[in-house]
Amino acid sequence: MAEIVILGAGVMGSAMTLPAANHGASVTLVGTHLDTEIIRSVAGNGWHPRLGITLPEAVKARDWTDLGDALAKTPDLIILGVSSAGVGWAIDRLVATLSGPTPILMITKGLATDGTTIEVLPAQVQRELHRRSGFAVPVMAVGGPCIAGELAAQRDTSVIVTGEDLSEVGRALGLLRSPYYHASVTDDIIGVEVCAAFKNFYAISVGSVGGRLERDGKAPNAALMHNLSASTFTQALKEMRELVVALGGDPATVGGLAGAGDLYVTCQAGRNGRMGRLLGLGLPYSQAKSDHMPMDTVEGANLALELGPTIERMMADGRLDAEAMPLTRAIIAAICRDEPLLLEFSRFH
Template structure:
């Protein structure tokens, strides 16, 4: 059976999803945001995605965001949201003004929301707002796990989890995205997957710091590096992600799986969060590092600290979270929000495990 998939957001991850989407024969409409006009023109012209460096499948048709209403006139079998977290509100507006019938939504967008009651999940926000404004209940699912867009676009083996409340719908979505190189498995733990998807960027700031400390201190006399140090921080990050996931209703199993350990591992290998961590490890205050070295980059982990810092501190003050179980998280918050040196206190890490 031929399906039809619409992807809103023509950045690297949204566009990379066209490959598994089209592999099984689905028709794919790739709709750019107002920031993607150059990409849309290129894909519509010769199929080449200029940022991914690959030619997208022939079954992919690119559209400007101004044509989203026309594209959605015939409800697709699946709508994938590939916008950045900052564009979720914009995407909700486009959905509300364009849909005429309920459509399953799959989010590759990562992030969390801050509220008076604590941390909120983006799939919940999208589902709630769409239903409030249209009167239509739409299932909203999400993807988590280690997925670098360029590797997916190149057809490299990639394993992910697709999470949502409806097991039958998850199975249908996974079937729509089936490809020899795209290995998706279902998860009912929406909270755990979403907490991991957002906080892996945050904790990579700390795991990346030993690279800066090594550059500052130099190799030991015998040539020794700091892999032990980085691995210890990686493990502490997983421990604290488990605390946060379980608080949100998620499971430890999710944190030790693809959505947690897998995604944290791949994020630590390369990218903006690790580069910022290295700068912090060099002893450069966050605001200076951002201004002088990464002014044009969105550092997702640091942005999460700025967005959720007040909420996490309020949760600690009210007893909703125990800061003694989250020493690395609060050290990162102090570094990003207050320009404090990044203190990696092993004595506190050991106590947090008790």
């Protein structure tokens, strides 16, 4: 029987127990220091309070302090499902407990920067594990439209899995395939990861159209603002392509599940869209965050705060074409400098 360890008991990490267990694997769900109540509930009766389901019987819940025991059996796959802010913490734990080069599949989304350039998280994790443990660990990643609640309900879900070695990707998928979890593969790690992170960023702009409609009201003939919303969505994909190409990825990835697919599903609901609505109503970001979403993690806003200065530096030195990215500049200005989020229709290409 295959052994899979999932580090991170949030909604997406926990939802991944379904295809893993359905395929016959023994699954150990290891919570972080933030998942204590979830792990206690799952260990007690299988109930996951945030997903609203009972996890499969094959799932064993463990606290992060037991990660060493979970990895002692040398599992076939580790699924890394911590938040992007928790990647450093996860690397520390893995360095302390890994006994060999166990493949890692990342469902964590995000990017890293040193202030001058942008790096995808799988590359960071792979480099740090090799540097600190000596193990050349294959690190893969998942992108595409995958809402955790739908996966947990075993609704049909299509994703794209990426890694440098497609044979390793194939072995990982062999542990997860199920009638409702459909995966395609690509070696374009950069393209998939850039899309996975920036879809949250651009969803803010699409969501802002709803706030603008609330502010301005329907037209006398009851017309809405679908034209502007669609134009903003299209512009987001164009600018996402600029980023993917500049960072060394395949522009074709943007038109697939990782780009258009994931942006579409992110725009349907969620915290990024809610923040966009507030900005569309005319609130400055700082007020929208403090007054209306103080306890919410808004991934797209966090990305703007973390990477905005780097993106602007890349524009200044010509690595990115600033004129081709008016939407990116507008979002950064709104989040980083509290300027109004302006959707300048005439500047869209």
